[in-house]
Amino acid sequence: xxxxxxxxxxxxxxxxxxxxxxxxxxxxxxxxxxxxxxxxxxxxxxxxxxxxxxxxxxxxxxxxxxxxxxxxxxxxxxxxxxxxxxxxxxxxxxxxxxxxxxxxxxxxxxxxxxxxxxxxxxxxxxxxxxxxxxxxxxxxxxxxxxxxxxxxxxxxxxxxxxxxxxxxxxxxxxxxxxxxxxxxxxxxxxxxxxxxxxxxxxxxxxxxxxxxxxxxxxxxxxxxxxxxxxxxxxxxxxxxxxxxxxxxxxxxxxxxxxxxxxxxxxxxxxxxxxxxxxxxxxxxxxxxxxxxxxxxxxxxxxxxxxxxxxxxxxxxxxxxxxxxxxxxxxxxxxxxxxxxxxxxxxxxxxxxxxxxxxxxxxxxxxxxxxxxxxxxxxxxxxxxxxxxxxxxxxxxxxxxxxxxxxxxxxxxxxxxxxxxxxxxxxxxxxxxxxxxxxx
Amino acid sequence: xxxxxxxxxxxxxxxxxxxxxxxxxxxxxxxxxxxxxxxxxxxxxxxxxxxxxxxxxxxxxxxxxxxxxxxxxxxxxxxxxxxxxxxxxxxxxxxxxxxxxxxxxxxxxxxxxxxxxxxxxxxxxxxxxxxxxxxxxxxxxxxxxxxxxxxxxxxxxxxxxxxxxxxxxxxxxxxxxxxxxxxxxxxxxxxxxxxxxxxxxxxxxxxxxxxxxxxxxxxxxxxxxxxxxxxxxxxxxxxxxxxxxxxxxxxxxxxxxxxxxxxxxxxxxxxxxxxxxxxxxxxxxxxxxxxxxxxxxxxxxxxxxxxxxxxxxxxxxxxxxxxxxxxxxxxxxxxxxxxxxxxxxxxxxxxxxxxxxxxxxxxxxxxxxxxxxxxxxxxxxxxxxxxxxxxxxxxxxxxxxxxxxxxxxxxxxxxxxxxxxxxxxxxxxxxxxxxxxxx
Numbered sequence: 009x010x011x012x013x014x015x016x017x018x019x020x021x022x023x024x025x026x027x028x029x030x031x032x033x034x035x036x037x038x039x040x041x042x043x044x045x046x047x048x049x050x051x052x053x054x055x056x057x058x059x060x061x062x063x064x065x066x067x068x069x070x071x072x073x074x075x076x077x078x079x080x081x082x083x084x085x086x087x088x089x090x091x092x093x094x095x096x097x098x099x100x101x102x103x104x105x106x107x108x109x110x111x112x113x114x115x116x117x118x119x120x121x122x123x124x125x126x127x128x129x130x131x132x133x134x135x136x137x138x139x140x141x142x143x144x145x146x147x148x149x150x151x152x153x154x155x156x157x158x159x160x161x162x163x164x165x166x167x168x169x170x171x172x173x174x175x176x177x178x179x180x181x182x183x184x185x186x187x188x189x190x191x192x193x194x195x196x197x198x199x200x201x202x203x204x205x206x207x208x209x210x211x212x213x214x215x216x217x218x219x220x221x222x223x224x225x226x227x228x229x230x231x232x233x234x235x236x237x238x239x240x241x242x243x244x245x246x247x248x249x250x251x252x253x254x255x256x257x258x259x260x261x262x263x264x265x266x267x268x269x270x271x272x273x274x275x276x277x278x279x280x281x282x283x284x285x286x287x288x289x290x291x292x293x294x295x296x297x298x299x300x301x302x303x304x305x306x307x308x309x310x311x312x313x314x315x316x317x318x319x320x321x322x323x324x325x326x327x328x329x330x331x332x333x334x335x336x337x338x339x340x341x342x343x344x345x346x347x348x349x350x351x352x353x354x355x356x357x358x359x360x361x362x363x364x365x366x367x368x369x370x371x372x373x374x375x376x377x378x379x380x381x382x383x384x385x386x387x388x389x390x391x392x393x394x395x396x397x398x399x400x401x402x403x404x405x406x407x408x409x410x411x412x413x414x415x416x417x418x419x420x421x422x423x424x425x426x427x428x429x430x431x432x433x434x435x436x437x438x439x440x441x442x443x444x445x446x447x
Numbered sequence: 448x449x450x451x452x453x454x455x456x457x458x459x460x461x462x463x464x465x466x467x468x469x470x471x472x473x474x475x476x477x478x479x480x481x482x483x484x485x486x487x488x489x490x491x492x493x494x495x496x497x498x499x500x501x502x503x504x505x506x507x508x509x510x511x512x513x514x515x516x517x518x519x520x521x522x523x524x525x526x527x528x529x530x531x532x533x534x535x536x537x538x539x540x541x542x543x544x545x546x547x548x549x550x551x552x553x554x555x556x557x558x559x560x561x562x563x564x565x566x567x568x569x570x571x572x573x574x575x576x577x578x579x580x581x582x583x584x585x586x587x588x589x590x591x592x593x594x595x596x597x598x599x600x601x602x603x604x605x606x607x608x609x610x611x612x613x614x615x616x617x618x619x620x621x622x623x624x625x626x627x628x629x630x631x632x633x634x635x636x637x638x639x640x641x642x643x644x645x646x647x648x649x650x651x652x653x654x655x656x657x658x659x660x661x662x663x664x665x666x667x668x669x670x671x672x673x674x675x676x677x678x679x680x681x682x683x684x685x686x687x688x689x690x691x692x693x694x695x696x697x698x699x700x701x702x703x704x705x706x707x708x709x710x711x712x713x714x715x716x717x718x719x720x721x722x723x724x725x726x727x728x729x730x731x732x733x734x735x736x737x738x739x740x741x742x743x744x745x746x747x748x749x750x751x752x753x754x755x756x757x758x759x760x761x762x763x764x765x766x767x768x769x770x771x772x773x774x775x776x777x778x779x780x781x782x783x784x785x786x787x788x789x790x791x792x793x794x795x796x797x798x799x800x801x802x803x804x805x806x807x808x809x810x811x812x813x814x815x816x817x818x819x820x821x822x823x824x825x826x827x828x829x830x831x832x833x834x835x836x837x838x839x840x841x842x843x844x845x846x847x848x849x850x851x852x853x854x855x856x857x858x859x860x861x862x863x864x865x866x867x868x869x870x871x872x873x874x875x876x877x878x879x880x881x882x883x884x885x886x
Contacts, residue, residue: 013792014850018691038690040655040847058658087655087818087845089690115818115847125846141843144656153657157613164603174596176682179618179665180631180642182884192619193634194642196679197669199880203619203633203642210877213886217583217590219497220731226618226664230636240635243615251458251477251528353452379526379554400886404580406478407564408524408554411453438617438649442636445621447652447839 010078011112017089023060026104026138029094035106037062038089039296041082041117042126051080054101055088056126058150060103063100064090065107075111085125085145087115128284133433140438140447151279152435155272156423158279162271163224163245163419166264170245172222177210179203179226183397192230192240203228207393207414211248212348212377213404215412219250224419232442236431237369237421241440248414254350254360254376257413258296258336261364261372265334266292272426285428294364295335302327315357316341321368327370338362346366347387366415366425374415381405448550449517456528457554460869462499464789465543468533474545476501477528479584480521480556481565490519493540494527497589503529503547515549522717524564526554526582550726567723572872579877579886590718591874593841594711595862597718597738601710602684602858605703609786611686612659616649618642618665622836629669645855647787650687651816652843654851658689663858671881675870676808680879684861687853693789693799693815696852697775698736700803700811704773704861705731711865724867733803734774741766755780767807777801786826803856805864813854820844854857 015284020036021029029035039057046052049068052063066076071092082088092108122138123130125145130136136143143149163259164174180196181204191202207223214221227244249257266289273280273287280286297305302323303313309326313319318328319337342351342359361375366418378384381402388395395402423435433439459475460468468474478496485491488507493500505515510531521527530545561577562569564584569575575582582588603613619635620643630641646662653660662685670677688696705728710717712726721724736744741762742752748765752758758766758776766776777800781790784798791797802816817823820841827834834841862874872878877886 014692016688018695038849040849058656087847087849114850115844117845117847119845121846138839139842139846141652141655142846145846146651146656150656153614160613161603161607164600168600173593174599175592175876176665178680179681180667180879180881180884195632196884197671213580214583214876216580217497217585217589218727226615228619232636241617241619251453253453256457334810400577403578404886405554406556406558407560407578407581407584408526408556410477410479410526411553419773437614437653440617440619445619445635445638445640447843 010074011110012114013112014089014114017091017112019057019089019296023057023062023102026062026094026106027102029104031094031096033094034091035094036089036091037106039087041084041086041088043084044080044082046080049076051076051395053079053082055090061101063097063102063105064092065095065097065105067107071108075108078111078113082113083117083143085117085121086113088113133431137433137439137444138447144437147282148284151276151282152423152427152429155276155279155283155427158275159268159272159419159423159426160224162268162275163264165271166267167222167247170220170260171222172249173218175207175211175214175218175221175223176225177204177207177223179228190230192228205229206244208416209398209401211246211414212409212412213401215250216404216407216409219410220246220247221249223430234442237424239420239432239436239439239441242349242432243419243436245417245419246414248412250410250412252413253375253411254338254362254413257374257415258338258362258364259419261374262292262294262334262336265364266290268422269426283427288428290334294333296332296338296362297327297331297335298339299337299341299358300339305330310434316343318344324365324368324370328365331365332367334371335365336362337365345375347391348377348384348392348408350378360413362415364415366421369421369425371421371425372415372417374413376411376413379405379409379411381409384400436438448722449513450549451553452551453528453553454864456530458496458528462496462501462541464818465501465533465545466541468543470533470535470736473531474533475528475530476545477754478526479570480523480525480527482523483519483521485519489532490515492518492521493528500540501529502536502541502544503531504534504536504544505547509548512722514547517550517552521552522556524556524560525552527552546600548685549617572870576872576883577886586721587723590715590721591862591866591868592876594715594722594866595874597714598711598858598862598865599663601692601707601714602703603661604710605706606661606686609657609699611661611688612657614646614650614653614657614660614662615664616643616646616662618667621633622840631669644668645683646685646841647785647855648837650685650853651787651848652840654687654689655843655846655848658849659686660688661686673881675872676863678859678871678875678878678880681871682858682875684856684858685853687851689849689851691852692850693777693801693813693852696813697777697801697803700813700856701731701733701773701775704803705729707861708865722866729773733772734770734773735777735801736766736770737778738776738780738797739778741881744769755782757783763804763807763809766806770804772806773810775801776804784785784814786830786832787816787823789817800850801860803854805860808860808864810860810864811854811856813852815850815852818848818850820848
């Protein structure tokens with residue numbers, strides 16, 4: 009009889025641990041059926057756990073007939089456990105095969121999956137997103153999310169070493185942080201509220217007590233963009249630091265990007281092989297191009313822009329061709345920047361601000377912030393924002409706000425660069441966009 | 448002239464690094480004024496950075512008069528930088544004082560703060576929450592959030608070592624995960640959506656590909672509770688693992704709690720001293736009390752409950768007196784559990800489920816989940832939920848869902864136990880409850 013219950017059975021080895029075992033070792037492996045090939049009295053099956061493949065052989069006389077019989081009818085994806093002994097076999101991909109003495113079938117698959125689950129590529133991403141969990145059975149996809157997990161760890165390790173304290177800011181907020189555009193409204197009991205698009209005001213406030221803070225969390229932007237780089241819900245890496253100017257936090261950003269590329273490259277060698285992309289450690293220092301220089305460079309390409317005009321996607325693509333890797337775009341005009349950004353001393357029309365670009369792709373935005381409450385109040389008015397909506401925030405600035413700077417970086421975009429893929433939907437488990445709220 | 452700009456000046460040493468320096472070392476320190484004491488031609492000031500205090504001395508003839516003059520008028524909280532030389536002084540708390548050659552005042556405080564910022568205790572938590580950033584200037588508060596940061600790191604390190612992959616699930620969802628109660632509605636473009644109260648369905652789905660996943664993130668519950676342990680936005684630690692039963696994930700939970708207590712105790716010695724609470728490593732194994740045993744125990748205290756009745760706060764308090772530390776409450780009646788929980792083999796009225804309690808306080812809830820799509824569908828109907836609302840979720844279960852188990856733990860509650868404090872608002876930076884949406 010073939011069992012169907014987990015009961016007291018537990019996996020003893022992952023696929024990758026098998027080939028170091030002696031012949032004849034008792035093992036229990038668990039995974040999903042990849043292929044079954046029957047040849048009369050011999051049936052081979054490949055099953056797969058999260059680390060790799062395992063070959064199972066059932067031969068008349070060597071194992072019970074009902075196991076061979078059941079195995080021969082199992083469809084791809086069925087979730088099973090095999091108890092048996094190891095045997096060396098040069099023809100098996102791992103050099104080892106398992107001769108079963110017991111088998112349990114936890115989930116027997118009847119239906120044909122919507123796409124070949126072990127395929128390296130599947131053209132239609134929408135089909136895949138509709139059954140994202142099944143998509144995760146594809147090796148490439150698994151490796152992408154393992155690499156993402158490695159990256160998250162590398163980011164936190166770096167910031168921890170640099171004395172940044174991890175914080176959790178609220179995502180349900182009463183006031184629009186940066187002026188009210190593109191917010192998702194919530195019913196908060198009987199009040200109006202919004203989903204936060206960044207931890208901006210909170211992280212600034214906390215520099216007064218914790219000096220250096222960071223947060224890695226989901227944030228929300230109700231933008232009707234249908235590009236490969238915008239999502240309605242995205243993961244942002246945010247830092248803010250007291251006693252630092254914008255050039256200092258640019259240095260932190262440059263170091264963390266290089267460190268994360270190194271670290272992820274080193275700790276995801278298998279993943280890179282399976283994904284088919286080798287992570288290249290970026291050269292540093294990153295080039296630093298000011299907005300004014302960028303206008304000059306564009307001018308030379310016959311793209312004429314007035315000082316103060318924003319750089320559109322097409323302009324960034326032209327600049328990206330000239331600077332194909334990582335580079336900073338710095339010293340943007342004040343009028344293009346949010347109210348909390350600090351001006352430059354030598355030219356108040358310019359700001360102490362920067363974007364980190366990867367070619368045309370904006371990965372991060374940051375700058376020095378105003379710390380004087382009076383300046384902040386006038387800036388709010390200049391930008392037609394109501395200081396009374398920012399009352400709690402401004403209050404904080406009355407008791408010793410230090411000079412401070414920070415940045416926010418889109419983790420999903422960073423992952424596309426790391427993995428060498430051009431759609432953020434590939435590196436987000438369950439993406440949200442104007443057309444997609446499910447699954 | 449006393450400068451006000453950060454300019455090129457950078458901190459060379461934190462307070463804690465000063466007493467290992469030779470006399471006469473050039474240093475730049477930055478921080479906030481704690482006290483200023485003037486004695487005619489001598490003015491002492493204590494300034495404070497995130498790690499501790501620094502004594503500054505300005506004496507006629509030793510440093511410029513305008514520095515002494517300015518320092519003598521600075522109010523508490525003003526944010527400043529002092530450039531100078533170190534000198535040994537046994538009367539200084541750190542054994543070192545600084546004789547300034549330059550001073551910059553970044554933020555000069557004029558107003559009187561709403562409470563004594565360096566006080567160990569401030570009675571009214573509402574007053575403090577209204578200016579939370581100022582509250583963070585209190586040493587105790589800083590240490591609480593440093594300890595929280597240490598705990599977050601310990602949790603992730605443990606789960607990483609146990610092969611759990613960190614994931615980010617969506618917080619904007621189309622369907623109520625556990626039946627629709629207590630959800631915050633959102634306007635999602637032109638659709639209705641909700642804020643997730645847990646990553647339940649997503650983490651279950653992902654066991655099919657990633658096997659073991661974890662997430663630490665904010666979740667949302669629109670409950671009009673006004674207790675010291677409920678918040679509308681809370682941080683949850685969630686795990687889910689393929690091929691594990693509920694007893695296995697209970698073991699994981701027990702080990703992680705003990706490990707986190709050990710780790711945080713070790714890495715927050717200063718913090719514990721300042722908070723005035725010594726972290727006690729819990730004894731393991733934790734007691735495991737079944738629901739049926741709990742009814743017996745309550746019966747002996749003359750509290751009579753029928754099988755199937757839920758344990759109310761008063762019952763948990765009685766049980767908590769008998770079991771004052773960590774203990775598991777297991778094998779709850781099926782009818783008290785959400786649709787996805789698996790029944791026991793030997794008694795289908797009981798579930799493979801557990802809560803982790805600390806005395807009366809519920810810290811975590813978890814169990815074995817159903818993995819058979821047909822059982823799941825009937826359970827949804829039994830609980831008057833519409834299977835069509837769970838269509839995407841059920842679809843996933845058709846292609847090899849493994850047996851799986853998991854839990855969710857409230858980080859904020861765990862922190863109250865770690866820190867020895869009884870209100871979650873003490874360990875959350877900007878708490879959200881039915882009455883509090885700001886700051």
